[in-house]
Every structure is written in structure tokens, then in C-alpha cells.
Amino acid sequence: MKKIRWGIVGPGVIAHKFAEAIKNTDCAVLVGVASRDCERANEFAKEYAIPTVFETYEKMAASDNIDAVYVSTVHTQHYPVAKMFLESKKHVLCEKPMCINSDLAKDLSETARKHGVFLMEAMWTACLPSVRALLDDINDGAIGEIRALSADFCYDIEKSEDPKLFEKKMAGGSLLDVGVYCIHFASLVLGEPVECSAVSDIVDGVDYHTVMNFKYKNGAIATLSSAIKAEKPYSAYVYGTNGYIYVPNFYKADRYEIRYKDGKVLTKEFPYGENGFEFEITEACRCIAENCNESLLVPLDSTVRVLEQMDRVRKHIGLSFE
DSSP, rough: OEEEEEESOSSSHHHHHHHHHHTTTSEEEEEEEEOHHHHHHHHHHHHHOEEEEEEEHHHHHHTTTTTOOOOOHHHHHHHHHHHHHTTOOEEEESSSSSSSHHHHHHHHHHHHHHHHHHHEOGGGGGSSHHHHHHHHHHHHHTTEEEEEEEEEOOOOOOGOOOOOGGGGTTTOOOOIIHHHHHHHHHHHHHOOOOOEEEEEEEEEEEEEEEEEEEEESSSSSEEEHHHHHSSSOEEEEETTTTEEETTTTTGGEEEEEEEESOOOEEEEEEEOOSSSSSHHHHHHHHHHHTTTOOOOOSSSSHHOOOOOOOOHHHHHHOOOOO
């Protein structure tokens, strides 16, 4: 397969993980980086031996040497930046959440389809071998009928460590930053909820800690939590009528345990790569090479539905980014 030529838009912390992972794939090559901060872009390019630094996003979008871009800007810039590249007929892998609300995500999806280019939210969890195997086990009835699910992605950080997370104008807070992982995981297992409720600790327009309850058509209930000012294990549990599945570090899982009612425990372990991003990069490259507009692992409609759930949560807790 011909290597897809990638550019990074926004060389922040998460972009380093992408740049490290792309070196471990045989389908992609990193050829450009773009930033509004030229010094930062030059330092990033030097660190990863990237041949071209673009002074503006527009120059990268116009380049014939770029096939696809990884958008890793701040949340509020995902939509306008991704849309510009899609309209320039560049394939786009956009960091989560793809947009700050579902209406913008719908528009991006329509734009990608209109221009015949690939678009995927960089929900790397869905591409991990462990998660694909876990879903297969659940669908095969390993723990019977699913009755409940819990997932927590909560950490305690100081404002000085990541100021944008504490800025309302940048759509900061826990829900968009890490709550999206919890909701996405629940959606993979249980689908779309029929009921939603939530409570949150909101400070200066930013949710420090949010707890969500979703109920599904089969009666199952998911309890999910996200936080930037409360530390919890990054664990998920899926409870069935015949036992339960424990997933440590569920958002970057490389193993899980099936714990049966009779006391038997089956542990499954999976390859992880350098940092796990290799799997989403490989999936994106495969889709692009096969002229697909979207991935079956992270479908655009699924991304929109998760954002719709997040919109409902924000309505419950009174959180607005406008």
C-alpha cells in the first residue's frame, strides 16, 4: 500500500503521541506540520525530522504534498480547521471530541461526504485490539445479558499544568476532554440511551467533575464520570447476568478480565504498540487507500450520536460554551 502523506495541525502535547506512533506504521509518513506559532512548529519538526513547516493552516491545505491531516488543535478550533481541510479535499483525522456539539459534527460529516474525502474522530480506543475483542466477547454472550456498566476517567490537575482545560472560551472542563471516552465506551457496548441525567461541579463555566447516568432500551444503566479535579482509577466494568468484565485503563486498554459467577477468571492480553495510536493511524490509512469516506470502527453517525448525548448532559448540568 502506498504510504499516506500526513501533516499535523497543531503540534501540542497529543500531537507528540501521534508523531511517535506514526514511525511504527508501514502505511504512513509524516511530511508536514502547521502551527500559528512558527517557533513551536519548527521545534516540533526538528524533533521528528519533519521536512516541511507550514506557517499557516491555509498553506498546508493548499499543498499537493499532503494527503491527510491530523487535527490536534484546541477543542473550539476542531470544527473550523477540519472544515477548511475537508473543503480543500484533504482527508482528516480529528482529535476528540470532533466538535463541541453535535450540530457542528453533522456539518463536518456532510462536508466530508460532499467532497468525497475521509473523516474520522480520533477515538483511538475503538481501534484497539483489546476493545474489538471485548466487544466480540460481549456479543458472543460471554457474560450473558448486559445489565449495567460503569466507567471513570477522572484526574486531578492544576491550572498551571494545562490552562486551556480551565477556560470556558476554549470549551475546557472534564466532559469534552475525557468524559467523551466514557460515553463512547458505553455506546460501543450498549448503543444509544433512552434516558439521561447528570450532576456536575461547575466552576467559572468549566465542569470540574461530572457524573452521568444513562438508561438503555433493555433496562441496563450506565454510570459514568469525568473529572479534572478529582482522582479516580481509569477503570470500566461491564456487568452481565453470568459475570462481569473488568477493564483497567479502559481508554487505552491492553488487557481485560472476564470474571464469571463461579469464581473463574479469564484474563486476555493484547498488543499495544508504542502508545496505542498506531491502530487508529493504520485504520485511517486503510480507509483512505480504499477510498472510504468513513471508518466502520468509528462511524461518523456514531460520533454524532455521542456528541448528542454530550449535548443532553450539558443541558442537564447547565453547561454552555457559547
